[in-house]
Amino acid sequence: MRLAFLGDLHGNSEALKAVLEDIDKKGVDEIFCLGDLVGYGPDPEDVVQEIKKRAIKTIMGNYDDGVGHSRQSCGCSYAPGRETEVGDISLNWTIEHTSQEVKDFLKSLPRRLSFEVENVKFLLVHGSPLSELLEYVTPHTDPERLQKIAQSTSEDVIVNGHTHIPMVRWVSGKLILNPGSVGRPKDADPRASYMIVEVRRGTVQAHIVKVPYDVKKTVEKIVKNNLPLELATVLALGQTFDMGPGKIEFSVRM
Ligand SMILES: [Fe+2]
Structure with a gap:
């Protein structure tokens, strides 16, 4: 069985299109989405409609919760300052630029999803099993805490998102996976990031896949829609807002 995991699409339809084309080319048995379909990016409606059209199994991210329920804040505990401000501006913009149908879909998403493939049990959660929407699980x-997270659930493989940084890590006999972000990478690589997982006779192999896409087109849409310009800068660089030396937590190059 070959599974594709994608997450943190963040309203970036160019990146999503490139990733889905790559997945279609490579061929997988099923695609799963780890949430945060919306927020930051200029195409929230199109991204949600594409996920719905393909009937991709999806869990809820903090931005899906924020937009679905028209909240004032996504509830993220960002590095203080401009990132929080920009996050909330983009949240409000996304609430204004999504249909009720899309909001109802986002609201309906489950916070976790469990399934079994060839006797290997998977748990999908946007943040962590202990804080489904908000906890950042990183190599740091x-x-x-990582042990507590691994031991908090009976599944063999935990797949999460939220950090926008790819991760493959064994903890207390469990595998913790993060495919990185399709629509707003933060690992210093602006290419869209997702993961293919192969399950064969009880063994699990995880491959991080990086896909180039038309970043310029997304940047132009950010500018045209009067979204904060910093969103274009961080997208083009694959960075966080906090870009000083040594501020990038973890970097994976493929
Ligand atoms: Fe996210």
Whole structure:
């Protein structure tokens, strides 16, 4: 069985299109989405409609919750400052630029999804099993906390998103996977990121896949829609707002 995991699409239809074309070319048995379909990017409606059209199994991210329920804030505990401000501006813009049908879909998404493939049990959650929408699980998460997360659930493989940074990590006999972000990478690589997982006779192999796409087109849409210009800058660079030396937590090049 070959599974594709994609997450943090963030209203970037050019990136999503490129990733889905790549998946179609490579061929997988099923595609799963780890949430945050919307927020930041200029095409929230199109991205949600594409996921709906393809009937891709999807869990809820914090931005899906924020837009679905028209909240004032996505509830993220960002690095303080401009990132939080820009996140909330984009949240409000997205609420204004999505249909009720899309909001109802986002609201209806489950916070976790479990399934079994060839005796390997998977758990999908946007943040962590202990804080489904908001916890950032990174290679720099305190080892004790990682153990607590791994031991909090009976599944063998935990697949999460939210950090926008790819990760493959064994913790207490469990595999923790993060495919990175399709629509707003933060690992210093602006290409769209997703993951293919092969399950054969009880073994699991995870491959991070990077896909170039038309970033310029997305940047132009950000500018045309009067979204904060910083969103275009970080997208083109694959960066966080906090771009000083040593501020990037983890980088994967493929
Ligand atoms: Fe996200």
